[in-house]
Amino acid sequence: ETRRVCVVVGMCAESSEFENQNKLGGDLIYANTPVKEVPTLAFGEQFLDKDSKRVNKSSEVQYFWEAFPSSSGPEDRTTYLFAYMDTAPTRPSLQRMFQEYLEMLPKYQNLSASVETLVKSGDFTAKRLLYGVLPSYSNSPIKYPKDWDRIVAVGDSSGLQSPLSFGGFGGLLRHLPRSVDGITEALDRDERLKHETLSNFNPYLPNLGSTWMMQKSMSAPNINDNKSSDFKLFGPRLTGETGLGAELILKILAGTFEQMSKIEPENNTAMRPFLQDVVQPAGLLLALVGVVRTSPELIPGILRHVGPRPIIEWTGHVTLMLLYVLASKLLHLPAFEPPQTINQKEHRNVKDILLSTPLPLTDSSKFKLKRTLEAFEYGSGEDFEAGEAAEAAEEGAAGLG
Numbered sequence: 536e537t538r539r540v541c542v543v544v545g546m547c548a549e550s551s552e553f554e555n556q557n558k559l560g561g562d563l564i565y566a567n568t569p570v571k572e573v574p575t576l577a578f579g580e581q582f583l584d585k586d587s588k589r590v591n592k593s594s595e596v597q598y599f600w601e602a603f604p605s606s607s608g609p610e611d612r613t614t615y616l617f618a619y620m621d622t623a624p625t626r627p628s629l630q631r632m633f634q635e636y637l638e639m640l641p642k643y644q645n646l647s648a649s650v651e652t653l654v655k656s657g658d659f660t661a662k663r664l665l666y667g668v669l670p671s672y673s674n675s676p677i678k679y680p681k682d683w684d685r686i687v688a689v690g691d692s693s694g695l696q697s698p699l700s701f702g703g704f705g706g707l708l709r710h711l712p713r714s715v716d717g718i719t720e721a722l723d724r725d726e727r728l729k730h731e732t733l734s735n736f737n738p739y740l741p742n743l744g745s746t747w748m749m750q751k752s753m754s755a756p757n758i759n760d761n762k763s764s765d766f767k768l769f770g771p772r773l774t775g776e777t778g779l780g781a782e783l784i785l786k787i788l789a790g791t792f793e794q795m796s797k798i799e800p801e802n803n804t805a806m807r808p809f810l811q812d813v814v815q816p817a818g819l820l821l822a823l824v825g826v827v828r829t830s831p832e833l834i835p836g837i838l839r840h841v842g843p844r845p846i847i848e849w850t851g852h853v854t855l856m857l858l859y860v861l862a863s864k865l866l867h868l869p870a871f872e873p874p875q876t877i878n879q880k881e882h883r884n885v886k887d888i889l890l891s892t893p894l895p896l897t898d899s900s901k902f903k904l905k906r907t908l909e910a911f912e913y914g915s916g917e918d919f920e921a922g923e924a925a926e927a928a929e930e931g932a933a934g935l936g
Contacts, residue, residue: 537670539698539750540622544632545615547605547663550653552646553612561603563810566788567643569781570597570755570773577630592625595755595773597784598635600643611662614640619698619754626757629666671698673747678734685728687721689714693737697812698750709812709918713909720905724898732899738910741855742814748849752787752841773840783836787826790833794825808919815916816856859915866908867917 572593576582596618605611616636620626627635637650646653653659677688690707697706707714717736721727755773773781780786798805798821805818827834838846866886883891886908896904912918 537622538673539619539671539754541617541619541669541671541698542627542629542632542667543615543617543669544629544636544666545601545613545617546661546665547607547611547613549608549611549660549662550646550658551610552653552658553644554610556602556644557604557609557612562601564788565600565602565643566598566785567600568598568639569785570595570783571781572596573627573635574631575625576628577634580628580630594620594623594625594627594757596620596627597753597755598639599753602644607662612644614644615665616640619750621754621757623757629668633666671750673698673744677737679730681730684730684733686730687714687718687733687736695737695740695743697743697746699746699753700812706812710913713913713918717906717909720902726898727902729899732902735903735906738906738914740910740914741852741859742816742914742916744852745814745819745849745856747852748841748845751845752837753784755784756840780836783833783840786830786833787837790826790830791822794822794829797825798822808916811919813916813919814856815919816853816860820853856915859911860917862911863915863917866911 573596574591574593576591598616598618601615601617603613605613616632616639618627618632640646641649648656650659677693679686679688689710693706695706695710714736721733721736726732773783792806795805795809795818798818805815805822808815809818866889867884870883870885870888890905890908894901894904
């Protein structure tokens with residue numbers, strides 16, 4: 536079941552006013568407005584069921600931007616407006632989001648006039664439009680029917696994409712080495728192609744589960760939900776005289792990124808993996824400790840805004856992530872072997888020894904064991920360090936060549 540979505544709209548457009556902006560680079564995530572109330576329907580839009588008695592309500596929304604130069608031309612620039620939210624019917628429609636995007640774009644990109652005015656003057660041409668509702672799944676990976684043999688889910692279909700980046704393609708690339716090995720092994724024997732065995736292909740990853748609280752903290756509450764919202768008891772609205780503050784989400788985001796940037800800034804130890812969708816417990820916890828230490832006034836608002844259930848679930852995910860880190864570190868310790876058995880060209884670790892040792896296990900159990908050992912690495916974010924080491928080794932080999 537899809538609990539939360541990322542609604543995104545945007546375009547690649549050509550304008551002479553984008554040339555200077557392109558020289559400055561782009562934004563991965565940027566916010567220049569606090570939480571605002573946004574109606575469900577756009578101007579002139581109606582509900583599909585015209586006889587509906589539903590009222591055009593509004594909900595609180597925190598908007599974020601992304602922008603970068605386009606390779607199609609020096610005056611071409613791609614900009615996105617996106618927001619995290621639940622699936623309540625009172626949330627803004629895509630048409631409404633596009634109207635908000637066009638209205639807010641000039642302020643964000645420092646345009647000299649409105650988009651409508653620039654289009655009429657011939658100095659703004661939309662080349663490609665993009666819009667969509669990107670789902671995420673809290674109970675990941677996605678479980679498929681038991682009679683679905685010979686099927687492996689990768690990318691978006693696996694449910695392993697982050698609820699922050701919603702990057703199914705990025706998640707696919709990150710898990711590509713693990714996926715290739717797993718599929719290759721599964722094709723070796725027919726008994727591995729049964730659903731019972733292939734269901735171990737996409738394991739639970741605690742670092743992915745921990746991102747759900749982060750997504751919740753970046754979402755504005757659904758002020759019209761009187762039934763199942765986590766915000767109802769502990770998280771009042773953000774806007775208005777009685778709200779927690781329309782800039783609360785911006786302060787949380789700014790404080791977290793500031794603290795991440797201070798952790799070994801010369802190597803971007805915390806920031807770089809986080810921006811590449813790899814959550815590691817050390818950087819995450821150090822950043823949160825930094826926020827508590829430098830901005831203690833935010834903590835009551837954060838606790839009320841996020842609510843108890845996500846915090847409890849997040850604590851469980853982080854605890855398991857720490858255990859996964861410990862397991863991954865132990866598995867990658869150099870293995871002790873008798874001198875006469877050591878191959879000088881090959882340095883094996885505990886994981887290598889464990890997988891190469893004959894064990895009294897069925898074939899499907901051995902397949903599951905290897906997928907579990909991989910989960911310790913990917914579920915703790917240790918795969919990021921392994922990838923960095925591999926890249927460094929390749930660069931060193933190229934240099935020696």
